């Protein structure tokens with residue numbers, strides 16, 4: 001059983017010892033390196049950065065303002081805390097230590113090991129400014145104990161340092177120990193006064209000591225005292241939000257105990273686990289965080305299910321008729337997903353399902369079958385695509401298959417005359433058009449349907465999370481099918497779409513030849529062109545893609561425009577076309593059509609081709625400045641080729657900024673063609689925020705849990721949350737009242753919609 005899963009899960013192995021470079025108190029240079037690292041290895045870095053948990057109670061004694069703690073809390077500290085958003089007593093408990101320092105037994109200076117981080121106590125012998133390298137002034141203090149002495153050195157130091165190192169004073173030094181010509185030294189050690197060293201009950205010594213994020217030297221000590229006071233005097237006021245039975249099954253510590261453990265761990269705690277935020281107490285909080293997230297999602301899901309939806313009449317004959325209308329046999333995976341959809345649609349509650357399938361896995365066919373089920377039952381279908389180009393492509397596909405069966409297909413588009421647009425809208429409103437395709441304007445604009453039964457949303461990631469209430473506000477509770485070709489790693493899908501049911505098309509239609517992918521650099525472009533030329537000579541077509549970075553849209557446009565001119569010179573016999581996001585819809589259309597009709601052989605474009613575009617004769621793609629793309633995005637792009645029978649190629653040209661890291665990253669593209677594998681890797685490298693695009697990621701801020709690392713906890717949290725909701729849909733059981741309260745506090749009313757039902 002999984003009874004022990006939380007407590008027993010292994011500590012994640014980190015590449016570097018997290019204690020290294022973890023100063024006693026925060027200082028600017030260290031902070032900077034950590035930030036940089038966070039960019040490079042997003043997921044990795046987030047573990048050492050403690051954030052303020054959002055679960056500090058908003059009612060009860062712990063919600064009292066800090067000021068009420070009395071005079072011992074100086075106004076200066078209160079001001080500092082206030083600036084950090086720490087205003088209530090409870091906030092203090094939920095600011096987790098960034099790391100820990102082992103002060104169970106301090107080493108003597110002689111015991112310090114060069115090359116390692118160390119903590120020691122000594123008395124200041126000398127301290128002064130001395131000439132350093134390059135004629136710059138440097139501060140150097142010598143600190144000694146009975147066993148020996150060590151130098152503390154600071155570059156660019158201000159005069160204030162001298163007051164810290166007053167001769168004769170006892171100090172705690174913490175930092176990386178080095179052996180130098182002049183004996184041992186610590187560069188830029190962190191400092192704390194060693195005032196109560198002899199006091200065996202001191203919160204600063206003889207124990208594992210917490211180090212908090214974002215405090216300066218002096219504040220660290222005052223804050224530690226404050227945390228100690230609050231965890232001793234107030235932590236027991238915290239209400240336990242998790243049901244006892246759940247805690248028992250997973251051996252989860254109680255909330256007050258977990259917080260006390262986290263701030264002042266017992267002497268026998270595993271220091272490495274603490275630093276990695278993987279101690280039993282941290283895992284308890286991480287579970288807590290994920291569980292309430294999932295419970296909120298489960299509640300939303302429940303809310304949707306409680307709505308009165310459409311129970312489609314899904315007969316085997318209708319399904320068969322739909323399948324027979326397709327020009328091919330469904331793959332096993334498609335058939336399985338169609339089965340999921342048919343079952344959902346037959347149920348009285350609204351369908352809310354996400355279909356994930358790699359590029360080219362044939363999601364459109366699946367949507368077509370679902371659409372035909374609704375159409376045959378007399379309902380209308382709305383198909384939403386992220387771009388005009390895709391909307392038009394869908395319109396063509398749907399029209400080809402549906403019109404012979406007597407269903408009318410219409411396109412709601414930004415292009416065309418006002419009269420035409422009005423006519424299409426009217427036809428939709430009257431029910432003369434049965435299936436309407438369009439961009440998001442389809443649901444948000446003034447389009448009304450006569451009898452809308454099914455909404456298909458293609459390439460979901462472009463929309464962010466579906467605003468289901470847009471539909472509900474129109475009094476509609478259609479079945480919703482969301483499709484995405486960005487394989488979203490399981491953990492992210494559960495976090496973002498926890499209120500959706502998920503099906504996966506994990507198989508490609510037969511007859512696909514794998515795409516050969518190679519990484520090149522700027523100097524190797526001639527070879528790339530040679531290969532492109534060879535494909536064009538065979539009568540095939542090519543894409544050359546330039547990146548589009550929003551803040552410099554103009555610049556990139558120039559890149560693409562100049563690229564097109566240059567390529568026309570390189571390939572004088574080919575007709576070169578240009579497609580970018582700033583063109584008018586009609587212009588884009590004309591270019592796409594020319595490419596589809598082979599009047600354009602080489603299409604230079606920005607990422608507008610990223611999703612869905614289907615031209616089977618295109619057999620080669622060149623991506624310029626490939627290092628600027630995320631792996632998942634490259635995988636998407638690459639999916640534009642390899643759609644026909646010919647062998648296909650994808651050449652990734654890494655630009656000037658090519659580094660070891662980007663080479664390594666792009667290498668993943670050479671080795672794998674599985675979108676899920678690539679997505680997992682991408683998530684690992686960039687972290688969840690960047691993976692999804694920080695702007696509209698819709699991801700909750702997690703303080704303790706880590707979506708890359710804590711997948712096991714997340715699955716557990718989701719299973720438990722759904723189990724509770726199934727057993728007690730309105731959360732009325734006495735044992736669940738703690739849940740209700742915690743849910744309200746943590747979701748801050750954002751669940752209101754779901755609770756309507």
Ligand code: ADP
Nearest residue numbers: 328329330331358359360361362363364365509
């Ligand atoms: P995506 O999942 O990327 O949206 P599409 O639905 O555009 O994929 O399908 C990609 C291509 O594969 C299309 O040309 C489509 O006609 C074809 N296709 C889809 N399903 C099958 C199948 N079961 N057998 C053969 N070809 C298929």
Ligand code: MG
Nearest residue numbers: 363364458612
């Ligand atoms: Mg598609």
